[in-house]
Amino acid sequence: MSKAQYILLVGIIGLYGLLFVTLVFRALSSLRRSPRREVVSPQLEKISRVVARARQSRAWTRAVWRGTLAHEAH
Structure with a gap:
């Protein structure tokens, strides 16, 4: 494996690692905040x-549009 391929592989793994850490952090912070959410105005x-x-x-409209467009395509 060449040096460029190695650097690319390390970069991709690093990005996925960062994404995973971010998602875990968000999940933990939302769990920590949930008990206080009971007091909502x-x-x-x-x-x-x-x-x-x-x-x-909006999701329903999008689904309907997709359905009509798919129907017209056939």
């Missing part, structure tokens, strides 16, 4: 509900 809860509904409708 009604305003914030309402906003999060609206955002969740918007995300659902």
Whole structure:
């Protein structure tokens, strides 16, 4: 294996390692924050509900568009 291939391999492994560490850190920090989340203001809860509904409708619209486009392609 040449030196360039070795450097590339080490770089790719390093990036995946960094991604893994980041995901683990996020999971741990969200676990640590979850008990305090019980005290949520009604305003914030309402906003999060609206955002969740918007995300659902956007996903539904995207799925419908994909379905129609796939149907037209055949």
